[in-house]
Amino acid sequence: MTDPKALINNLSAALQASDITSGKSALNQLKIWMLEISLQDSPAESISLAATALELGALLSAADDDLDAFARNISQLKPYYDALSASTILVKTERKCHVLGLNLMHLLVDNRLSEFHAELELLSEEEAGTPFVSFPITLERQLMVGSYDEVLNAGRSVPDPSYNFFMENLMETVRDSIADCVEVTYKSLKLTDAVTMMKLESVEELQEYVQDKRDDWLVEGDMLTFQPPPVGSKAADIPSMKLISQSLSYATELERIV
Template sequence: MAPPQLVANYERLKAAFGSPHADQKSIGQLLLQLKIALTEARLLIPGSNSSLEDLVITRDVLEMGAFWSVRNKDIPAFDRYFSQLQTFYLDFRSQLPPSPREYPLIGLNLIRLLTQNRIGDFHTTLETLPPNILGENPFIQHPVHLERWLMEGSYNKVWQEREAAPSEEYKFFVDSLMETIRREIASCEEKAYDSLPLSDAMNLLFFTKPSDLMIFAQERGWNVDPTTQAIHFARKAEETIEIPKEKIIINSLAYAKELEQIV
């Protein structure tokens, strides 16, 4: 049975987590205290003798911690929380009541895998889900659509899907995904064009504010001409490739002589 102080802090965490005006720093401190208490009570790695109540409390704490990590843009912390939750989602699924946070968190993890270009892990995760969840659950459909449009190169649809995100936390990962897409588009622009009008660059890179484009251009080392309202791409000097003509001729003659001897 979980200690009374652990249960009391758990109730405080639930109240703070559900408040729209909650102090994120206070939530972080509560999470730290609870993780220490759960470790001391040997509930973070539960055993067969753990009570149902204790399992539910531990799962809830880890789920709230995962959401808190995304809200604070702490991806390593999200990874740790989600990894710890796998025991509860897989090993104790038959013993625990369904959690309303499970599929929202799985969906968030799927988008995280997309941002890291871990397409194999993305599809492996999908294969573990029930078929009806794939077709009906909006939290899973969202990353599935994103992956499909990424493979098609329909980046405008990825951008539009941001506004259709099933929760605010999803927008953070979609923004991270857009950053990856922008870098890929920018590399193509640098090779394809000498310059582009600022308005065209904004559209191609899915920026809504000129100031964001200016920051991005500075990071890429692009030259912005305020007079012509154009971006000039900095090109690297083309490397000169020397072809060893004499060596090729000598080798060709040697091969010809060997062929003559064989014949």
């Protein structure tokens, strides 16, 4: 007979030890056990154990850098939270605010802002005030007003190491936004200044970024030159002779058919 408490202890220990393989094995066994319980008829203790297992599963997915698995665990977790909220016995899981905060980070990284705000509406004032949840709320506000420096600096003060994976993805998105602004503001820029603006560690890291994502930027000596973005076609750019030739060909073909 499955002992969910023992499996949860195994899962928690595997997570602490960064043993992803053992953690996944324990989580899979717990999910098989969950198939045997009913959200409507099971006691609150069983529902709480299932929620705890899925919370640990979400943290395990974050440690494994697996966004898809993280989203699945969150989706499976929500009905258990709803069942606990509807229970006549007040039961709180230990990691709820932690997981809710990570889910907000996930939505922020994916730019799913309508879902982000929908999730905020479901939070109690107490939950929203915890460091786990207030951190992504502050980040979202900074992004909305374009305080990219503050967002990038926030990566040094995450409430828990599990947030680092989401921050890395978010910082990549922010750097892309900064890059978009820089290339329309300057014709050229010193490499060292660009490194500072984009909060990169070195000129070499900037050059890697240019090679991977901005192949229209030119590195010339110690300067970075930006190619002007297309602003629309001019009359001289229209292939008029080609269009005329195509029109005459269509007219001839139509006359032949008739």
